Amino acid sequence: MKALLILVTLTCLGSAQHQALMDYLERRLLAIEDRISLWHEQTNRYASELREFKQQMVAQLEALDKNKETLRIDLDSVGTRVDRVEREMDYLETQNGALPCVDVDDKLVEQQVTVVKEKNKAKYAKLSDCRDMISSIKAMKILKRLGGPKGMWTKDMGSGSGKVYIFNGISGDTIHEFASVRDFTSSEGTALAKSLKLPSAWRGTGHTIYNNYAYFIKEGEELRVIKYDLQNNSVADSAVFPVKDHIPVYGLTPETVIDLAADEEGLWAIYATRDNERHISMAKMDANTLDIEQMWDTPCPRENAEAAFIICGTVYVVYNTKLPSRSRVQCVFDVSDMVTNDDAPLVYFPKRYGSHSSLKYNPLEQLVYAWDDGYQILYRLDMKKKLEV
Known part of the structure; x- marks a missing residue:
């Protein structure tokens, strides 16, 4: 229970x-x-x-x-x-056109012109009967973009070989040679180019090619002009440019200490010194010996100058602004006193990308070869005859 x-x-x-x-x-x-x-x-x-x-x-x-x-x-x-x-x-x-660049003080302008005329009393002995001067820029053609923002390209100014030469940058030791403009424009980079190794590095963008020779400024403290034989790949001659206290020739292109140029009259050098630091100077050179034949102080200011080129013994200085605008020829100096600033038209370049690091006139084609922010440009010129003064 x-x-x-x-x-x-x-x-x-x-x-x-x-x-x-x-x-x-x-x-x-x-x-x-x-x-x-x-x-x-x-x-x-x-x-x-x-x-x-x-x-x-x-x-x-x-x-x-x-x-x-x-x-x-x-x-x-x-x-x-x-x-x-x-x-x-x-x-x-x-x-x-705007008034050309002048000094602020008119008296200083008059004094400068007087000094120039007194210093250049020796009459220039012309080698040719060339009397052409710029009337206007007829056309512009952009061929290619190759290389850095600054450099120089040109054809041979004297031989008419048709070859195209590229100096890329503001220093280096290699020139690129194209057989023709067609090869240059159709090439991918420098694929169709022949590379020419120089024995020393070049400086600036003031080189030129004339009668199968490359003329360039050697990298270094002294201003040594090198004449390089493009056919034999050897240095044919060299000479120290006889100026003291040299300074960059263009205010907006400080890498260029001497701008070498060739025209109908032969080889020229555009330069500047501290003794005349406000203005550009020029010299006629013997292309064979590199001797200086005659020198001139021009009234063209260095300030805001970006490049220059020479036609028939007349230097055309191209100006711009520090913030690149439109380039224009604003100062002209003729060694034979046949052209003055009043006679020369104020020529504006067509709108582009930046500013010119080099301008090279080819007398055989009446073309200007320009390097602008890595672009290779051709300017075709309209010409007219100089007037006797």
Whole structure:
């Protein structure tokens, strides 16, 4: 009887524990269902907000596309108007040129001109009957972009061989020689070029090629002109340029200490010294011996000059601004006194990329070979005859 009572008691306790466990599980399931229901509600709300946000973004993107197209049309219209204004400015500049660069004090100008004339009393003995001077720039052609922002390229000024020579950079010891302009323009880089290794590095951008010789300034403290035979690949001659306290010849191209040039009269050197640091000087050189035949101080300022070239014994100095603008020939000096600044037209170069690091006139073609921010450019010139004075 006692044992039966114990069994009944244990059975009742087991049933109570089982019921309590079931109740606990039921409460937990209800809590999970509530959380799932809340999650579904929040998910639906987030999805709805995301759809609304997407619709707003699509609408804004469509509006931006419309504004972009409107802006593009406006910019095209502005670009057209700017081009028209530039053409009108080009016309006005050719019709009403600005006054050439002069010193601030007119008396100083008069004194400078007097000094120049006194120093250059010896009349220049012309070697040719060349009487051409620039009338205007007829056309411009951009051939290629090869190399760094500064350099020099040209043809042989005297032999008419047709070969093209590249001096890339403001120093180096390798010249690239192309057989023709066609090879130069069609070449990928310098793939079609012949590389000529020089015995010494060149300096600046004032080199020139004349009668199968390369004339360049040797890298170093002294101004040594090297005459390099392009056919025999050897130094034919060299000479120290006889000036003291030399300074860069152009204010905007300080790498060029001497600018060598060749024209119908032969070989020239454009330079500057500290004794006459405000103005550019020039000298006639013997292309065979490198001797200096005659020297002149010009009235052309160094300030804001970027490059120069010589035609028929007349130097045309090209000026710009420190923030590159339009280059223009603003000072002219003729060693035979046949051309003055008043006689020479103010010539503006067409709009380009930056500023010229070199300008080389080819008398056989009446073309100027220009290097502008890595672009190789040809300028075709209109010429007229000098007037006797």
